[in-house]
Structures are given as C-alpha cells and as structure tokens.
Amino acid sequence: MTRWKITIEYDGTPYVGWQCQASGLSVQGVLESALEKFAGQNLRITAAGRTDAGVHAWGQVGHFDLDKVRSADDVRDGLNYYLRPHPIVVLAAEEVAPDFHARLSAIERRYRYRILNRRPPVGIEANRVWHVPYALDSDAMHEAAQVLVGTHDFTSFRASECQAKSPIKTLDAFTVSRLGQEVELTVRARSFLHHQVRNMVGTLALVGRGKWSAADVRTALEAKSRAAGGPTAPPDGLYFLDVRYA
Amino acid sequence: MTRWKITIEYDGTPYVGWQCQASGLSVQGVLESALEKFAGQNLRITAAGRTDAGVHAWGQVGHFDLDKVRSADDVRDGLNYYLRPHPIVVLAAEEVAPDFHARLSAIERRYRYRILNRRPPVGIEANRVWHVPYALDSDAMHEAAQVLVGTHDFTSFRASECQAKSPIKTLDAFTVSRLGQEVELTVRARSFLHHQVRNMVGTLALVGRGKWSAADVRTALEAKSRAAGGPTAPPDGLYFLDVRYA
Numbered sequence: 001m002t003r004w005k006i007t008i009e010y011d012g013t014p015y016v017g018w019q020c021q022a023s024g025l026s027v028q029g030v031l032e033s034a035l036e037k038f039a040g041q042n043l044r045i046t047a048a049g050r051t052d053a054g055v056h057a058w059g060q061v062g063h064f065d066l067d068k069v070r071s072a073d074d075v076r077d078g079l080n081y082y083l084r085p086h087p088i089v090v091l092a093a094e095e096v097a098p099d100f101h102a103r104l105s106a107i108e109r110r111y112r113y114r115i116l117n118r119r120p121p122v123g124i125e126a127n128r129v130w131h132v133p134y135a136l137d138s139d140a141m142h143e144a145a146q147v148l149v150g151t152h153d154f155t156s157f158r159a160s161e162c163q164a165k166s167p168i169k170t171l172d173a174f175t176v177s178r179l180g181q182e183v184e185l186t187v188r189a190r191s192f193l194h195h196q197v198r199n200m201v202g203t204l205a206l207v208g209r210g211k212w213s214a215a216d217v218r219t220a221l222e223a224k225s226r227a228a229g230g231p232t233a234p235p236d237g238l239y240f241l242d243v244r245y246a
Numbered sequence: 247m248t249r250w251k252i253t254i255e256y257d258g259t260p261y262v263g264w265q266c267q268a269s270g271l272s273v274q275g276v277l278e279s280a281l282e283k284f285a286g287q288n289l290r291i292t293a294a295g296r297t298d299a300g301v302h303a304w305g306q307v308g309h310f311d312l313d314k315v316r317s318a319d320d321v322r323d324g325l326n327y328y329l330r331p332h333p334i335v336v337l338a339a340e341e342v343a344p345d346f347h348a349r350l351s352a353i354e355r356r357y358r359y360r361i362l363n364r365r366p367p368v369g370i371e372a373n374r375v376w377h378v379p380y381a382l383d384s385d386a387m388h389e390a391a392q393v394l395v396g397t398h399d400f401t402s403f404r405a406s407e408c409q410a411k412s413p414i415k416t417l418d419a420f421t422v423s424r425l426g427q428e429v430e431l432t433v434r435a436r437s438f439l440h441h442q443v444r445n446m447v448g449t450l451a452l453v454g455r456g457k458w459s460a461a462d463v464r465t466a467l468e469a470k471s472r473a474a475g476g477p478t479a480p481p482d483g484l485y486f487l488d489v490r491y492a
Contacts, residue, residue: 009366009369056370058370076365076366077365080366084367087368087370087372088369089366089367089369091364091366118337119322120255120335120336120337121335123257123334124257124304124333124374126257126333
C-alpha cells in the first residue's frame with residue numbers, strides 16, 4: 001500500500017464545497033469518484049482544508065492510499081482523465097511516507113482574497129472576485145490587518161458553526177496591496193477557524209471604506225464575540241493558495 | 247444629438263461573437279437591447295473590432311448617438327443596470343465629437359493571447375486560456391514573432407472568409423513572454439485581418455514546440471497562402487485589450 005499526496009486546483013463555483021454533502025456535488029465527491037474509476041477502489045480523500053461552497057483552490061492538498069503500485073505521472077494523468085469535464089485538476093502527485101496526513105501534517109496554509117474595486121460590475125472575472133463598488137484604501141486595510149497578526153482568540157471572526165476546540169490561532173502574516181483595480185489580501189497561518197478569512201476580509205473592507213479604523217478592529221478582536229466582528233465576505237474572491245509541510 | 251464612446255469588457259464564452267447573427271446571442275445584440283431599454287431608442291452600436299465567438303475583451307470600444315442629454319455616469323451605470331446578468335460591462339462612457347468613429351478613427355489596437363502551458367488540464371481558467379500540454383520555448387516564439395513585425399502581406403495568416411480589401415497590414419510590436427506556467431503574447435497594430443492574431447499564435451506555437459524555426463515562419467509569410475501558415479489557435483485565450491485614438 002502506498003500513501004499518495006496530490007495537489008489540486010479547482011474552480012469552486014459549481015460545488016457545495018470540499019466536503020461531501022447530500023445537497024449537491026462536492027469537490028471531494030467528484031475526486032473520489034474519479035479515483036474509484038482510476039484505481040478500482042472506493043477510497044476516501046482527506047484534504048488540508050475543507051473549503052466552503054464557491055471557494056476556489058490553486059493548491060489544495062489531499063492524501064489517500066493505493067493498493068497497486070503506480071507512477072506519479074500515472075496517478076496525476078489518470079485522475080485528470082476521469083475528472084473531465086469538471087474544473088478540478090490534479091497538478092501533481094507524489095508518494096509520501098505512510099504517516100503523512102494532508103490536514104494534520106500541515107504546518108502552514110496560505111489564502112488569497114481578491115476584491116475587484118471599481119464602480120462597474122464584474123465582467124470577465126464573474127465568480128472569481130468580490131465586487132466592491134466604493135473606493136477602498138488598501139494602505140489603511142494593510143495597517144489594520146497587522147492588528148490581527150500574532151496569537152489571538154479569534155472568536156469575533158469565527159463562524160457560529162465552527163467546530164474547532166479552541167478559538168486561539170496564530171496569524172503569521174497578513175498583507176493587503178492594490179494592483180490597479182484590484183485589492184489583494186494574502187494571509188498565512190498554521191490553520192484557520194471556519195469562515196475566519198472571509199470574516200476578517202469583510203471587517204477590513206469596513207476599514208478600507210473609512211467606516212472603521214485599525215483601533216476598531218482591535219476592539220472587535222478583544223470583544224471575543226462574533227457580533228463585534230464585521231460581515232462575512234462572499235466566497236467568490238477566496239482562493240486556497242498552498243500548504244507547507246515540515 | 248450626442249455621440250457617445252463606450253469602453254466595454256466582456257467574457258466572450260457565451261456569445262456567437264461581437265456581431266449580431268441569427269444563430270445566437272451576440273455581444274452587440276445584448277448591448278443594443280440594453281441601450282434600447284436605457285434610452286428608449288432602437289440604436290446601432292459600432293465597435294472598434296468585431297471579435298469572434300469565444301473571444302474576450304478587456305477594452306472593446308463602441309460608439310452610438312443619443313437624442314437626449316445624459317451624463318457620462320448615467321450612460322455607464324444605466325447600461326450596466328440593463329446588461330445584468332450578462333458578463334458584459336461598460337467600463338467608461340464619454341461624449342465625443344460627432345465625427346468620432348469607433349472603428350475608423352482607431353489608430354492602434356492591442357490583443358493579448360494567453361496560453362496555459364503545463365501538462366495538467368485547465369481548472370480555474372477554463373475558457374480563458376488555450377491549454378498547450380507540451381513545453382513551449384517562449385524565447386524562440388518571441389524571436390520568431392519579430393519576423394512578423396513590420397508591413398507585410400499577411401495572406402498566409404488570413405481567414406478565407408476575411409473581407410478586408412487588402413491583405414497588407416503593419417504590425418507595430420509583437421512580444422512573447424513567460425509568466426510561470428503561462429505564455430503571454432501581446433500584439434499591436436493599427437488593424438488586423440480576420441483570424442490574423444489566432445493564426446499567428448497557432449504558428450508561433452509550432453515554433454515554441456520546436457517543430458518550426460523563425461526561418462519557417464518567414465517562409466510561410468512569404469508564401470502568401472493560408473495553406474502555408476500554421477493552425478488557428480482557439481478563441482479562448484484571446485483578449486481584445488484596448489484601442490488608441492488620435
């Protein structure tokens with residue numbers, strides 16, 4: 001038996017999210033069905049992060065165990081063959097040690113959030129960005145984001161359905177920068193709470209609009225209450241970028 | 247009566263192309279229908295370039311004449327309101343002189359072509375790039391592209407249905423560069439023949455793959471026969487970038 005690590009890109013728009021659900025097609029379900037066709041085994045794929053409906057991934061990571069010996073090219077190309085025409089693609093496959101775990105072995109995850117910041121609506125980038133029609137001050141957003149960096153109780157930015165035992169997380173970096181009409185946020189941590197990135201982005205958008213200051217973000221963080229945090233940004237702009245392992 | 251110039255972004259995937267056709271929905275048709283709802287007039291919109299089915303635009307330009315006095319913000323926002331939920335967006339509207347003509351007054355057009363150059367198929371960028379799974383040498387493509395710069399008879403890169411009186415065009419610049427997994431081509435000219443950009447891209451891909459040399463591109467150009475040119479690259483990767491006026 002061999003444990004395989006795969007790196008996965010997907011457009012989250014047509015799916016109910018990573019995780020299998022009765023209500024519709026999931027990324028996990030589509031991948032497991034391709035894996036069954038490829039390997040002739042009914043296998044479970046475990047992911048580094050369970051992305052929500054509409055959230056995209058440039059570098060999700062999953063693992064599973066195969067009975068038969070296969071080459072890395074075979075695993076990647078075979079899965080991609082059976083994944084068609086879904087917008088889910090295996091970018092790389094590699095054999096890993098039997099104790100590798102896509103979620104538990106991860107030491108760092110990065111997410112990116114893209115805001116299209118202009119008055120006209122979204123055209124080419126539909127479902128790929130959050131459209132914010134009022135002017136955002138990305139420098140003020142960057143400054144306020146630094147309030148969130150470090151080890152904190154993130155209860156104010158945690159979804160009520162979040163199942164994590166502790167609300168304490170450590171953000172290693174959080175940057176906000178403008179690229180023309182786009183405001184791009186990148187955040188890095190060992191792990192995140194449910195909706196944490198989208199709740200932080202929704203809050204920083206209040207700062208960008210001039211409704212909140214960095215001090216207001218600190219007050220919200222210290223309140224340790226979801227009601228004190230800003231609104232949840234839509235899934236469209238969120239991308240699971242990559243995962244680092246020891 | 248006021249002549250208006252509008253700058254338009256669109257995802258070309260769902261349309262038969264710019265021009266109205268009996269066979270399906272066109273960008274022009276959708277825009278003219280929004281304009282009719284906005285202005286209460288049945289008006290014709292003339293574009294800088296008639297893009298083909300599946301071709302996108304970041305900065306198409308059109309013109310039309312309005313009877314009523316309107317502000318530029320009104321024209322832009324009013325058209326965008328009636329364009330929903332189409333992935334067609336008016337980025338800007340401005341009053342221009344009555345002799346302004348979106349097509350005839352243009353002195354320069356720029357197109358970009360995006361190739362996703364990797365073995366795994368397209369995921370997030372479906373319909374937005376041409377997927378080329380074999381390795382492309384972008385430096386060799388750039389060198390060969392320089393053969394096409396200047397004034398030439400482009401018969402070898404012209405669609406058989408092309409209606410232009412003369413096959414002679416002047417390319418002002420043609421650059422090819424690699425950005426990670428992507429090969430990006432940008433070409434600039436006063437005007438282009440039908441399918442000229444896609445036929446040139448398809449030919450340069452032969453060079454990138456090592457099947458053709460820059461000398462082969464010159465031979466194809468000098469043959470002045472479509473049969474001597476390379477294949478037509480798909481519309482997915484093509485973007486009408488912008489137009490310059492005197």
